Amino acid sequence: MGMNTFGELFTVTTCGESHGRALACIVDGVPPGIRISEEMLQKELDRRRPGSTRFGTPRSEPDTVEIISGVFEGVTTGTPVGLIIRNTAQRSQDYADIKNVFRPGHADFTYTVKYGVRDYRGGGRASARETAMRVAAGAIAKACLKELFNVTVSGCVTAIGPISTPRYDAAAALANPFNFADPSLCPKLEEYINTLREEHDSCGAIIEVRAHNVPAGWGSPVFDRLDATIAQALMSINAVKGVEIGDGFALAALRGTEARDEIRAAGFMSNHMGGILGGVSSGQEIRARIALKPTSSILSPGKSIDTEGHEIDVVTRGRHDPCVGIRAVPIAEAMLALTLLDAALTDRAQCGHVVRESLFDRKQAG
Amino acid sequence: MGMNTFGELFTVTTCGESHGRALACIVDGVPPGIRISEEMLQKELDRRRPGSTRFGTPRSEPDTVEIISGVFEGVTTGTPVGLIIRNTAQRSQDYADIKNVFRPGHADFTYTVKYGVRDYRGGGRASARETAMRVAAGAIAKACLKELFNVTVSGCVTAIGPISTPRYDAAAALANPFNFADPSLCPKLEEYINTLREEHDSCGAIIEVRAHNVPAGWGSPVFDRLDATIAQALMSINAVKGVEIGDGFALAALRGTEARDEIRAAGFMSNHMGGILGGVSSGQEIRARIALKPTSSILSPGKSIDTEGHEIDVVTRGRHDPCVGIRAVPIAEAMLALTLLDAALTDRAQCGHVVRESLFDRKQAG
């Protein structure tokens, strides 16, 4: 399978560099008969769009998506959906001076070694610009999940630098410029981000995503455990260096009597496992958290070498986000949606004939 | 791709239930001419073997592996290597009373819903017994990594329940029964594990694994980022619910000026990124950490329901590990080795013709 393809049955293949002509995406295995429109995709893209929050980059990229195939008279036809976003806001000259330089914390070094050649304009393929297509494809996955299985996905930022919250509130996050779960902390966040900007620095973030109404039975038990495919999906997002399912690392310090999610006739009594048991969804809410590293593109000079091996100081100019996590919520939601739809279709393929009745509250029902 | 297959080029396909006739594994895409023997595989298996530590289960399973194909006159032939381990120590009667019961924290519930049928003996396919074959296949991957690329893999436990260490010392871990990085904490660990046993409880753990001498250039930049494939590999291990690459979640609270790994002519000055930049190995040590949940198989009664929906209390008899993390180090090493070898072969496929000279210390060399 190609390295730029995600998924086994519902597959997303992307291409495009930050400052190339366009980004493109081919979504294959799309269930037929699902209503899809450019407006639906655009709405999600606008959540991720540079310039959408005044606490992100001041770059303004319209990111207008065009559907070129696979949708006819408003519904998917079962053939691959092609998407294209033309690049318009490139200011390649910002990058001429990094042509022969490895920006610390960036992929400049590893790409150059790996391929022997590098499109240095704006990070090329390594730019987070690539994630625009994940969001567009994720919007298609969300529509399929909703129409076929009544499943929805949500997300919010729960930590920005040292400021964090134990809350989860996706609705509240939609209404504040930090996409933050606890709006009462927004003044504090504003102050913190402004300080970072003044100090030419950046910070990391934590995002939590959840899926609602996922039925029990999605996912596979061994290498493709639902925990594992979600982990790959989320860890493949630029800047992500940690993934937790359910209580994640906190589980290491818990006892078995505390961590096991006990069951009553009405259902599970807790959700330490994040809705996944033995790699298969339990019918509870799916919960995952990711850690994003601080933006490496900062104005503070950094020590590095050039392609000739000479030691230099690098300043990354351009217009960058002080905290990439703020705009990454729709990306994380998209990757969760892609993973779940793939799991749903895989489950339907193998187990479509299995009769599944709820195991809960049968006595009451009887 | 099958759900019980790991990898794209160097692939591992496994089958077998805890109390079935045997476990089997087919390792495909094996580079030819590599020296492999049953002894090499057995040595790794013995590290994971139940009964190998007195702080694990008292079950003793010999786990004798047989190579049935793909090796001729001591070397791999390029054809698939078949492995088989006969099951011998099954005490299925231990499980007769859980036939119609969902043990909390186990896959009993999700398997039953998903498949409509369940091999209830010892957890069936959901048992960690499945991981024996990962270790055996991992031993083959380790041999290939070493012979072809001089790469090695190591690991140790860094936290057991609330007792943790910032140290990393794989050699020390090999010499103590907790596989723990800091042997000075062993008396404390012994006391803690004994208490858990007395209280019919269990605890979680954290394991760190590293890869040494990995050259720059392995991994792919987008969906198959090396961080992402390692995350899937490690998160697919039973009981794992969290994965970090490099500093992981701690990066969320760092600043860009702290986190970016700066570069000098002699090489990188730090390794917050765990040896992976932009999804591609940087030539530094690869570092990953995983969180394992506490064993769910404990003697303390847990609330649950039976397959008819009646509320019951469940006691999981059998002979279980109070902390599954202790024996999981070779499993995590195996999954890291499998991932790296796959990445190495994928890189050789696409970029085998790229000339790679070290970018460091050229002046000295010149």
Added chain:
Amino acid sequence: MGMNTFGELFTVTTCGESHGRALACIVDGVPPGIRISEEMLQKELDRRRPGSTRFGTPRSEPDTVEIISGVFEGVTTGTPVGLIIRNTAQRSQDYADIKNVFRPGHADFTYTVKYGVRDYRGGGRASARETAMRVAAGAIAKACLKELFNVTVSGCVTAIGPISTPRYDAAAALANPFNFADPSLCPKLEEYINTLREEHDSCGAIIEVRAHNVPAGWGSPVFDRLDATIAQALMSINAVKGVEIGDGFALAALRGTEARDEIRAAGFMSNHMGGILGGVSSGQEIRARIALKPTSSILSPGKSIDTEGHEIDVVTRGRHDPCVGIRAVPIAEAMLALTLLDAALTDRAQCGHVVRESLFDRKQAG
């Protein structure tokens, strides 16, 4: 995906050499709840078994298959089904003299170049012995196709050397030792095969396979056209060098007015396309034909070189089939069954929600 794995969702992974310890197979993605037994698999294996016809090799290999996982209390559990056949009838000494020789028409030469090493005993992995596991896995696919979709598969030999028939009669073929579609030609075939044996020679064959009751809608339109996946499946059988779907090569000389299968309210009026239109099954019978080359293992000396490059004459001793096609019918059926089940599950994954009513004879029905 591994090179020794067939299929995308219902996958078959095999290993094992002709004279190694055992053959093994892992069948993954098996729908749960399907009745499977060793007897069912053995019955199919016995059709392929060396020694099953006096017009084949006099070698007698019992080929006893053991199910080691994935079946519990008589039904599939949804976990991978492991199969093993121990090798017992190896007479490796037959092959000692070909250790350093390339038998013409065999893979000896290409394996040696490719891998730099070769298991020379009986052709090793290149031996048709490998196909035993295809037949066993095919028996599982046949059971799934029958129970879930009421689809069956059949086949017969339609040409042996220069003797051919336009008939297709799978039932008749089961009752004669040549598996031939037209039993009236058996005396002629017997004479021909006896002559070949006396002359230390061999011949090729043509086999036709069909699938019955396949509903319209299986297969994918572009690279995974059902014609294409069937072609790969059948062409992957040892000795096969040609595949036709429907009228195949004869279509090149037909006119459009003759070849297009016209439609009436009662259904299609002809089946030149072999039941596949635009890569998708049409609801008609699936029909495919394969050409097998003559056995290369013959007693007549052949010109070749040894591994040092010296010119030599090679005689292939051992006990070989004068026409490998005779025993290949169950192999071809198996590959067709595997392909169809994979297509069925893929279709269920993507289109499981599409309501499909017959387009034929609605007026009568109305």
Added chain:
Amino acid sequence: MGMNTFGELFTVTTCGESHGRALACIVDGVPPGIRISEEMLQKELDRRRPGSTRFGTPRSEPDTVEIISGVFEGVTTGTPVGLIIRNTAQRSQDYADIKNVFRPGHADFTYTVKYGVRDYRGGGRASARETAMRVAAGAIAKACLKELFNVTVSGCVTAIGPISTPRYDAAAALANPFNFADPSLCPKLEEYINTLREEHDSCGAIIEVRAHNVPAGWGSPVFDRLDATIAQALMSINAVKGVEIGDGFALAALRGTEARDEIRAAGFMSNHMGGILGGVSSGQEIRARIALKPTSSILSPGKSIDTEGHEIDVVTRGRHDPCVGIRAVPIAEAMLALTLLDAALTDRAQCGHVVRESLFDRKQAG
């Protein structure tokens, strides 16, 4: 893997309908550093282009390809190459009257059943227009094969309807409007095609493709035999219903003494096997032949039903090729090139460390 993706390592994913906005293609796994230009791709596309021969459709589609990513400063960067061809010559009104009709011999019927919905304009995704992107991607594969391995691919038509030739002459084919191997038959072909047009009919064709300088060692021995992957590749082309490797079906009637390609110190003495032994290339020329059915889009009325089940007569208007084979040579070459490059990279992945010296003529060399 997506159904609209071809290949395992060098992958081609396409989308686009005949009368949609555009065709697109993402080529992944491209070796870096290969010189690619739009001109190179356009040159191949122009060979397939409608309107390129007066014996094809009079439709004129410019088929102008744009490279949107993956190429920087003239060479591939190792990131996916995106291609787009805007549709311009659509005359959708030609198809309004087939909206509710199943044209016999077309995919109209099977798409409608499979997906429950159909883009009826010009065959939608089922149109051979889809193959334009195969040709463009094939041009990239050809460039990689040539630069990295010095391998080239060629092809020619060897039969049109009842007129055939035993010759193979790709250079001659390039110089005549039938792409025919034997130019002396062109007057006869012209007469035949003109008759077909007058009679509102069409005919099938046979194409042969070859690969030159392929080293021994490409391909895998079992399910991914090189014969098998070539068969899938070629059989996935619209209208193809038969594939032969080497002597193909003629081998069924040969004897072992005739068919085995004997070997001398100077090399193989014949090439009945089409350059593939045991699924692996032998170092000889790769040879494959395909049969294409007659065009179903003809002006002669055909019997069919409409989507309500009523019996009707259908005339396919529009501007169609009387013989689709004539323009299909570059498509077949492209599919062979894609298959071979994928095999080459797969072989480099697994066996890149195997030292391969020629086994032929060592004595002379010595």
